[in-house]
Amino acid sequence: xxxxxxxxxxxxxxxxxxxxxxxxxxxxxxxxxxxxxxxxxxxxxxxxxxxxxxxxxxxxxxxxxxxxxxxxxxxxxxxxxxxxxxxxxxxxxxxxxxxxxxxxxxxxxxxxxxxxxxxxxxxxxxxxxxxxxxxxxxxxxxxxxxxxxxxxxxxxxxxxxxxxxxxxxxxxxxxxxxxxxxxxxxxxxxxxxxxxxxxxxxxxxxxxxxxxxxxxxxxxxxxxxxxxxxxxxxxxxxxxxxxxxxxxxxxxxxxxxxxxxxxxxxxxxxxxxxxxxxxxxxxxxxxxxxxxxxxxxxxxxxxxxxxxxxxxxxxxxxxxxxxxxxxxxxxxxxxxxxxxxxxxxxxxxxxxxxxxxxxxxxxxxxxxxxxxxxxxxxxxxxxxxxxxxxxxxxxxxxxxxxxxxxxxxxxxxxxxxxxxxxxxxxxxxxxxxxxxxxxxxxxxxxxxxxxxxxxxxxxxxxxxxxxxxxxxxxxxxxxxxxxxxxxxxxxxxxxxxxxxxxxxxxxxxxxxxxxxxxxxxxxxxxxxxxxxxxxx
Amino acid sequence: xxxxxxxxxxxxxxxxxxxxxxxxxxxxxxxxxxxxxxxxxxxxxxxxxxxxxxxxxxxxxxxxxxxxxxxxxxxxxxxxxxxxxxxxxxxxxxxxxxxxxxxxxxxxxxxxxxxxxxxxxxxxxxxxxxxxxxxxxxxxxxxxxxxxxxxxxxxxxxxxxxxxxxxxxxxxxxxxxxxxxxxxxxxxxxxxxxxxxxxxxxxxxxxxxxxxxxxxxxxxxxxxxxxxxxxxxxxxxxxxxxxxxxxxxxxxxxxxxxxxxxxxxxxxxxxxxxxxxxxxxxxxxxxxxxxxxxxxxxxxxxxxxxxxxxxxxxxxxxxxxxxxxxxxxxxxxxxxxxxxxxxxxxxxxxxxxxxxxxxxxxxxxxxxxxx
Numbered sequence: 001x002x003x004x005x006x007x008x009x010x011x012x013x014x015x016x017x018x019x020x021x022x023x024x025x026x027x028x029x030x031x032x033x034x035x036x037x038x039x040x041x042x043x044x045x046x047x048x049x050x051x052x053x054x055x056x057x058x059x060x061x062x063x064x065x066x067x068x069x070x071x072x073x074x075x076x077x078x079x080x081x082x083x084x085x086x087x088x089x090x091x092x093x094x095x096x097x098x099x100x101x102x103x104x105x106x107x108x109x110x111x112x113x114x115x116x117x118x119x120x121x122x123x124x125x126x127x128x129x130x131x132x133x134x135x136x137x138x139x140x141x142x143x144x145x146x147x148x149x150x151x152x153x154x155x156x157x158x159x160x161x162x163x164x165x166x167x168x169x170x171x172x173x174x175x176x177x178x179x180x181x182x183x184x185x186x187x188x189x190x191x192x193x194x195x196x197x198x199x200x201x202x203x204x205x206x207x208x209x210x211x212x213x214x215x216x217x218x219x220x221x222x223x224x225x226x227x228x229x230x231x232x233x234x235x236x237x238x239x240x241x242x243x244x245x246x247x248x249x250x251x252x253x254x255x256x257x258x259x260x261x262x263x264x265x266x267x268x269x270x271x272x273x274x275x276x277x278x279x280x281x282x283x284x285x286x287x288x289x290x291x292x293x294x295x296x297x298x299x300x301x302x303x304x305x306x307x308x309x310x311x312x313x314x315x316x317x318x319x320x321x322x323x324x325x326x327x328x329x330x331x332x333x334x335x336x337x338x339x340x341x342x343x344x345x346x347x348x349x350x351x352x353x354x355x356x357x358x359x360x361x362x363x364x365x366x367x368x369x370x371x372x373x374x375x376x377x378x379x380x381x382x383x384x385x386x387x388x389x390x391x392x393x394x395x396x397x398x399x400x401x402x403x404x405x406x407x408x409x410x411x412x413x414x415x416x417x418x419x420x421x422x423x424x425x426x427x428x429x430x431x432x433x434x435x436x437x438x439x440x441x442x443x444x445x446x447x448x449x450x451x452x453x454x455x456x457x458x459x460x461x462x463x464x465x466x467x468x469x470x471x472x473x474x475x476x477x478x479x480x481x482x483x484x485x486x487x488x489x490x491x492x493x494x495x496x497x498x499x500x501x502x503x504x505x506x507x508x509x510x511x512x513x514x515x516x517x518x519x520x521x522x523x524x525x526x527x528x529x530x531x532x533x534x535x536x
Numbered sequence: 537x538x539x540x541x542x543x544x545x546x547x548x549x550x551x552x553x554x555x556x557x558x559x560x561x562x563x564x565x566x567x568x569x570x571x572x573x574x575x576x577x578x579x580x581x582x583x584x585x586x587x588x589x590x591x592x593x594x595x596x597x598x599x600x601x602x603x604x605x606x607x608x609x610x611x612x613x614x615x616x617x618x619x620x621x622x623x624x625x626x627x628x629x630x631x632x633x634x635x636x637x638x639x640x641x642x643x644x645x646x647x648x649x650x651x652x653x654x655x656x657x658x659x660x661x662x663x664x665x666x667x668x669x670x671x672x673x674x675x676x677x678x679x680x681x682x683x684x685x686x687x688x689x690x691x692x693x694x695x696x697x698x699x700x701x702x703x704x705x706x707x708x709x710x711x712x713x714x715x716x717x718x719x720x721x722x723x724x725x726x727x728x729x730x731x732x733x734x735x736x737x738x739x740x741x742x743x744x745x746x747x748x749x750x751x752x753x754x755x756x757x758x759x760x761x762x763x764x765x766x767x768x769x770x771x772x773x774x775x776x777x778x779x780x781x782x783x784x785x786x787x788x789x790x791x792x793x794x795x796x797x798x799x800x801x802x803x804x805x806x807x808x809x810x811x812x813x814x815x816x817x818x819x820x821x822x823x824x825x826x827x828x829x830x831x832x833x834x835x836x837x838x839x840x841x842x843x844x845x846x847x848x849x850x851x852x853x854x855x856x857x858x859x860x861x862x863x864x865x866x867x868x869x870x871x872x873x874x875x876x877x878x879x880x881x882x883x884x885x886x887x888x889x890x891x892x893x894x895x896x897x898x899x900x901x902x903x904x905x906x907x
Contacts, residue, residue: 311772332775344773353767355547364763364774367756376755407546 018067045217090158257287260459292474309342339427354406394419411442585847597732602842605796610823612792625686627817628693633794636663664794737799
């Protein structure tokens with residue numbers, strides 16, 4: 001029945017042989033796809049497959065080198081985003097463009113092409129937010145809102161234009177599981193009303209749950225157009241990556257040794273109003289163990305990493321202990337000498353210097369532990385051997401040791417940085433977002449490297465927003481919310497919903513023994529998101 | 537025909553070195569146009585400017601004398617610029633070096649000892665370092681912008697020198713001219729090429745080039761400076777202290793500028809005057825950039841700019857041209873250089889952009905902009 005319904009619908013958007021080249025690469029090579037009215041269509045592909053380039057051409061941000069776009073079967077040219085909006089195309093970007101110090105209403109008004117009466121606009125916002133289950137108070141200031149609420153502003157902004165096609169670029173990467181299911185309900189309702197949705201993602205289970213059909217890109221080319229009903233997540237993955245993904249089984253090591261990293265009432269007061277203060281954080285990580293820290297972006301993850309690796313100093317000195325030695329008052333190099341290594345979230349500019357060669361970047365953090373210095377002079381011969389071993393062991397694709405870090409793709413640079421730290425054989429490794437924006441192949445290399453390091457007796461702390469990642473590699477998991485770290489629980493004893501509650505700052509320990517009912521869960525999630533004026 | 541700039545996938549290393557040469561060609565072309573507007577025969581003027589000074593051994597020696605302060609300061613400033621520390625006040629640090637070193641010469645006027653000159657050199661360096669320490673302190677303690685503080689201190693230094701030579705340090709036998717005594721022989725730099733004025737400072741300049749080259753390319757200090765300048769957060773992650781770097785590069789720049797100032801007053805000038813430099817401290821900024829912030833580049837750039845000073849003098853003498861021509865040439869060179877530096881990150885493309893960028897993507901690599 002669904003099949004016939006789809007066939008009877010009109011085609012809204014059709015792309016024919018869209019091509020776009022950048023210096024050094026063809027990002028889109030004769031890409032064709034078509035979307036029907038009211039269809040939720042997935043655009044699936046690894047990082048670098050050309051998804052963003054394609055939607056930027058649809059939305060008029062980029063100009064295609066060749067190819068034709070048809071809108072309701074009429075040839076159309078989309079010269080700029082304003083032209084796209086006039087056709088009825090709206091887009092929610094991965095990165096929001098909102099002013100923190102302004103209210104929701106003011107932010108929406110700023111995005112309108114013509115001036116509009118604020119009272120009228122406020123009514124419209126409330127009406128739309130009620131109709132589509134997007135609770136939002138127009139008078140709240142943006143800085144007080146969660147990421148999920150901020151995303152709702154962007155969605156409402158789009159819906160105010162009465163779009164026929166809504167493009168969403170990786171919308172769930174910043175959301176908690178509860179927020180994701182709310183978003184999906186909204187998208188289904190929109191589709192029922194005839195709005196087409198182009199949904200960009202590389203998360204297969206989401207696509208399976210949400211989308212009708214999918215166009216799969218690999219290396220800038222369309223590899224397949226499929227009906228999602230007939231596919232399994234693993235068949236989609238195979239098409240996306242071009243080779244059967246060997247599912248990495250979770251390492252079965254459960255032997256844990258001594259405490260290697262101990263956080264004992266770690267407290268750090270933020271100097272900047274936009275930073276998060278860390279409050280009384282206690283955690284022990286044992287030798288041979290990987291502990292995951294879940295959390296929605298901006299809840300103190302950055303600050304925690306810096307307090308542990310020594311970029312920020314804390315007191316008292318014993319609030320951070322490495323192998324029993326108090327070091328909270330010591331800088332990064334002293335902590336490295338004690339066996340610490342860290343991998344920050346931001347690759348370019350924090351983990352690596354963009355304009356420097358891989359050789360220089362391997363010197364950056366390794367010169368001390370691996371003794372690349374002699375009386376302050378650099379022994380480049382030793383450094384070269386190390387750099388080569390990192391490139392070989394972690395399969396970093398580059399033009400050799402002289403390649404600038406910025407010239408590597410995200411995945412390859414991340415493999416290089418992770419390899420640089422792991423090959424120093426640290427006894428404690430703290431890593432933030434190890435596979436953020438990295439394709440599945442690179443993610444697997446990185447996860448394998450982390451597991452091997454733990455198996456050799458290191459203690460590893462993984463800070464990540466990707467719950468699937470945490471579930472697959474950690475032995476224990478805790479969550480951070482507003483600078484407060486929850487208790488940690490063994491991975492076997494906790495469900496994804498419970499982690500979601502912890503990420504929202506709710507203590508799930510009392511419910512851990514008896515199963516949480518769906519009703520209770522929804523109730524709690526609703527409370528934590530404060531939706532005044534909107535009945536659930 | 538459309539001309540457009542297309543971003544290069546990686547910065548062009550060859551263009552880093554070709555760009556100053558292109559800039560030089562543009563400067564010469566603009567100079568020819570300027571001379572034609574002034575009603576002067578361009579070939580004659582360019583000859584007087586760039587060739588005539590080098591036709592005598594005197595000219596070559598003068599080239600070394602003029603290049604000495606430019607290279608000493610330029611090579612130190614280039615390190616600061618690489619660290620992202622914008623010391624614009626080298627002229628003031630030079631003046632303080634001259635005051636402190638020259639003060640020793642006046643204080644030990646009657647002492648005839650080998651140790652006078654080394655003592656002057658030490659105090660010249662300390663004077664420059666002291667003057668640079670003020671912006672360093674203000675930046676590390678209060679995050680005050682070093683461009684403003686170092687520049688403003690230049691005017692203070694110039695006025696301080698003026699006060700001293702008009703007042704307490706005025707030559708008692710000098711008919712009330714605002715000049716100090718002429719330094720004694722033991723306080724004067726030895727000449728290293730007899731019959732000319734080329735002095736010991738030139739050796740220091742060459743040593744500075746070699747020393748800083750080693751510092752930047754082979755030591756962890758140089759590496760830290762480059763890292764902190766390009767990516768401060770990566771520097772912090774690696775455990776490098778940004779504040780220590782600020783202190784290091786400012787003290788180094790100040791010390792070298794102070795040394796250059798001392799060499800001026802104990803070499804070519806031989807006494808303290810109200811004005812001891814034709815703006816070497818500022819011109820050294822041009823030298824640093826034309827020299828690509830690299831010690832060897834600074835050596836050549838220092839010689840080139842020194843030639844423009846000599847050429848200005850010679851054009852003034854033989855062709856009655858105004859001294860301002862020198863400044864115009866130096867300014868045009870920096871102007872064209874900054875424009876040509878765009879070519880390091882971009883390449884020029886002639887013709888329609890869409891067609892060419894599709895065919896122009898020869899080497900397909902695994903790098904994709906914007907996933």
